[in-house]
Amino acid sequence: MFRNQYDTDVTTWSPAGRLFQVEYAMEAVKQGSAAIGLRSKTHVVLGCVNKANSELSSHQKKIFKVDDHIGVAIAGLTADGRVLSRYMRNECINYSFTYESPLPVGRLVVQLADKAQVCTQRSWKRPYGVGLLVAGLDESGAHLYYNCPSGNYFEYQAFAIGSRSQAAKTYLERRFENFTDSSRDDLVKDAIMAIRETLQGETLKSSICTIAVVGVGEPFHILDQGTVQQIIDTFEIVAEQEGPDAAIGQEAAAEGAAADQGGSTDEGVAPMES
Amino acid sequence: MNFMASKQPENSLLGPEADSQRTLYPYVTGTSVVALKYKDGILMAADMGGSYGSTLRYKSVERMKPIGKHSLLGASGEISDFQEILHYLDELILYDNMWDDGNSLGPKEVHNYLTRVMYNRRNKFNPLWNSLVLGGVKNGQKYLGTVSMIGVNFEDNHVATGFGNHLARPILRQEWHENLSFEDGVRLLEKCMRVLLYRDRSAINKLQIAKITEEGMTISQPYSLKTYWEFSAFANPAQGAVGSW
Numbered sequence: 001m002f003r004n005q006y007d008t009d010v011t012t013w014s015p016a017g018r019l020f021q022v023e024y025a026m027e028a029v030k031q032g033s034a035a036i037g038l039r040s041k042t043h044v045v046l047g048c049v050n051k052a053n054s055e056l057s058s059h060q061k062k063i064f065k066v067d068d069h070i071g072v073a074i075a076g077l078t079a080d081g082r083v084l085s086r087y088m089r090n091e092c093i094n095y096s097f098t099y100e101s102p103l104p105v106g107r108l109v110v111q112l113a114d115k116a117q118v119c120t121q122r123s124w125k126r127p128y129g130v131g132l133l134v135a136g137l138d139e140s141g142a143h144l145y146y147n148c149p150s151g152n153y154f155e156y157q158a159f160a161i162g163s164r165s166q167a168a169k170t171y172l173e174r175r176f177e178n179f180t181d182s183s184r185d186d187l188v189k190d191a192i193m194a195i196r197e198t199l200q201g202e203t204l205k206s207s208i209c210t211i212a213v214v215g216v217g218e219p220f221h222i223l224d225q226g227t228v229q230q231i232i233d234t235f236e237i238v239a240e241q242e243g244p245d246a247a248i249g250q251e252a253a254a255e256g257a258a259a260d261q262g263g264s265t266d267e268g269v270a271p272m273e274s
Numbered sequence: 275m276n277f278m279a280s281k282q283p284e285n286s287l288l289g290p291e292a293d294s295q296r297t298l299y300p301y302v303t304g305t306s307v308v309a310l311k312y313k314d315g316i317l318m319a320a321d322m323g324g325s326y327g328s329t330l331r332y333k334s335v336e337r338m339k340p341i342g343k344h345s346l347l348g349a350s351g352e353i354s355d356f357q358e359i360l361h362y363l364d365e366l367i368l369y370d371n372m373w374d375d376g377n378s379l380g381p382k383e384v385h386n387y388l389t390r391v392m393y394n395r396r397n398k399f400n401p402l403w404n405s406l407v408l409g410g411v412k413n414g415q416k417y418l419g420t421v422s423m424i425g426v427n428f429e430d431n432h433v434a435t436g437f438g439n440h441l442a443r444p445i446l447r448q449e450w451h452e453n454l455s456f457e458d459g460v461r462l463l464e465k466c467m468r469v470l471l472y473r474d475r476s477a478i479n480k481l482q483i484a485k486i487t488e489e490g491m492t493i494s495q496p497y498s499l500k501t502y503w504e505f506s507a508f509a510n511p512a513q514g515a516v517g518s519w
Binding site for chain 2: 097098099100101104106107110138139140
């Protein structure tokens with residue numbers, strides 16, 4: 001169709017006034033695994049779904065600390081995200097060094113957006129294929145911004161990007177009016193619930209999601225798995241997970257040692273000797 | 275023989291020909307600046323003299339200027355370098371305002387920026403020959419700091435430059451306290467400036483006092499201090515002096 005004629009490079013407009021390469025870059029964001037963000041007056045929480053390629057590999061890092069008062073969650077080409085995080089860290093640390101003051105989030109976000117815009121207007125570059133949810137604190141309070149590959153940025157009360165983010169967005173849309181006055185812990189709970197929506201039936205475990213918080217008096221940090229799992233447990237949605245563990249536990253109890261778990265569960269799975 | 279001697283690049287500031295390009299000594303200088311924190315903000319005093327060596331040549335030099343919405347800068351040392359610093363700060367504040375985003379550089383940020391500038395120039399052996407006093411109030415927080423021409427910087431409840439350090443700071447150490455009223459602050463500064471007037475030969479009897487608070491900055495019209503020269507010890511100063519030959 002017409003689309004294919006005008007999508008070869010980013011410096012070609014389509015007759016309808018669109019830059020297809022930029023739109024394709026935004027598609028890359030939609031294909032990445034989900035990331036969500038929400039904020040109250042004093043805190044911002046970021047969460048993302050971390051799917052590992054296989055059981056053998058580690059999870060991809062999708063949440064980056066940029067400074068004590070700023071963090072970012074990405075969706076899309078994580079390599080592009082990593083490079084942009086490095087840029088953001090650099091800008092923050094240079095500002096801190098010169099002014100002994102934290103870089104206002106709003107300014108960092110504009111710099112990031114301008115950087116992305118450059119890639120939409122050079123024939124020898126391609127747009128960044130990553131969407132960034134920037135969470136930060138400055139003099140005027142807590143902020144959550146979304147930076148897209150087009151070079152646009154928007155401020156949000158709550159947002160979700162990546163695959164199946166619509167489910168999270170629906171969840172957030174229903175509740176966002178209450179977020180401003182939420183407590184920090186309620187905000188974290190809502191973040192985890194929003195992530196659960198994107199999993200669509202899959203069991204929510206702390207091993208497949210990452211949560212990070214920044215707030216007044218609380219520098220940006222990623223919550224450790226134990227803490228996240230505790231919060232998940234309070235939702236009482238891990239009943240299925242207790243099943244297989246309980247069964248193994250019963251057999252091990254007979255032996256009296258958890259270490260014997262391996263030996264006691266060899267019910268019929270012994271390798272065939274030749 | 276022509277060995278590969280280490281040659282300076284053409285724009286280097288070291289070497290004999292480069293001396294004309296970097297500051298070796300100051301020409302037109304201002305003397306002390308004294309400042310203190312008081313209840314509502316910062317009070318700063320400086321006379322209006324610009325000396326040309328030992329000549330008290332210029333007598334209407336404003337050595338204190340507002341910077342942005344929240345800060346006040348006072349300078350002693352080379353006046354032309356002070357004007358250069360004002361130019362840098364003008365640009366800095368301009369770019370800050372152009373963001374138009376509700377954030378603004380406060381006195382702490384300006385002070386640290388100046389520290390970086392002064393230290394970097396010192397490293398290039400081309401200093402801005404000034405001692406600066408930077409004070410201001412932002413979001414209820416009072417800030418008062420100083421930077422020297424070699425980049426030494428610190429904050430305190432009261433600061434001074436040049437002779438002020440030797441003559442005014444001891445008075446301030448004795449008599450300064452938190453939450454000075456405006457009148458008390460002015461009285462204290464005038465006391466310091468009077469001592470400087472008596473004892474610093476580059477001081478002139480024409481000074482301004484500037485005040486900066488959350489609401490903004492005001493600078494007084496130039497005025498002079500009352501002095502008394504009829505102390506008996508001054509009447510015949512050489513009376514008790516021991517002759518040397």
